[in-house]
Amino acid sequence: MKYYFDGELAQFFGHQISLIYPEFPRNSFIKGVNNLVKELELKERVAVISKELHKALGLPYVDAIGILKQMLGPENKTEQGMFANGYFLMPIAHYVEVYGLNDFDVSMDALYEITKRHTSEYAIRPYLLHYEQEMLEKLRIWAIDENAHVRRLVSEGTRPRLPWAKRIDVLSDDPYMNLSLLEPLITDHSKYVQKSVGNHLNDLSKTYKEETIEWIKKMHKLHGKNINWTVKHGLRSLIKVNDQDALAFMHRVGE
Template identity: 55%
Template structure:
């Protein structure tokens, strides 16, 4: 059995070399030695998120100062799309600093950055990168979501649910979209019958997040969803209500029984 290595240790000199090689093939002026040495020194004794930040910031220092030009280079090194629903971190982890680059430096180029997130999430994830954009202009993001929610790529559909989760792990807690839980629920409604288990799990986790601050609104919404016979997925409902079920909430327990019995 191979020894477990914490993810943070993958963000080191070797990763810097890998990124530098990819970038220089698209941008010959990229100074590999300077980039690698800066990253190697900067990540020492730091945890995962701080290491990712160091690499992204060092990319900023070594790429063209124009964000549009720099992003165009980074988008050329993304590699092939992930055709499975696994490996976003095990295989696509090297793109985490690229996603953070968009998160940190792209707000003044909203549409360009949303396009970049769309491409990144097909290989890694943009669930963290998109959160500052939600806070800055949720209406504009919602316009993109209306298309993404119908996208044939399950990673893109999942981004709509996962990126808007109020309590996304490893991320700062955010309020419901436009401070109205109904906006979140309207997005989830379109994903309740999604064929992808990957998306289903995200939807359930998002519902569970919402129950912690808005339990009655969520329960009323689920009751209506069941009553309207929208082809409810019992696993999404039960997993989404797991915190309320664990606390013995009567309404949640009843809804769980209903979906089990196909009522």
């Protein structure tokens, strides 16, 4: 997939941006990307395109992201992730991640729109570190959003062990803060969201086993077998190593 992020994608970006911002130096942008990506892996290629966009646009962040948002395209109506839909938007999400930290509200609006088409699970993580309280308020609103991709972002973006991302500790150094964000999502009707919640619980169980199992028991008392699939997915690492507490719980609930 890394070869998708090369001069051909730069040509696409150059064409699309020029339709919105005719002053965009598309040729030098394409040349810059072509010259820099050849020996790089996927994540580094995405970062190069993001950096070259920043250099070529040469605009204040608010103006630049305003242009980039106009090329996002239609929302992803499927329950498929970033490797099936919208992956050309990875450099734009990275742009917000790197260049938008000083413009919280503008960046949150951008990430909200990006995640409905691709994902913002990586781009959101620096904001969790820099604006924890503001992010908690935003995430609690997004957790009840009508869009499944936005709801999934609440779980996926805050995962302590998100693949491909730098590990982060739980919010406010308290696993129950993460679990509180998962509470409205534990009964989500979307399998896409359920899987993310299970993955998040699995992450937490590796460091905060007792707290995770205690919370799962509490949720099961409230919601019963409706959440069995999600919690089994969340306890899978403990089950794999024959953890007796996890096995006893799953046996009790009939799984």
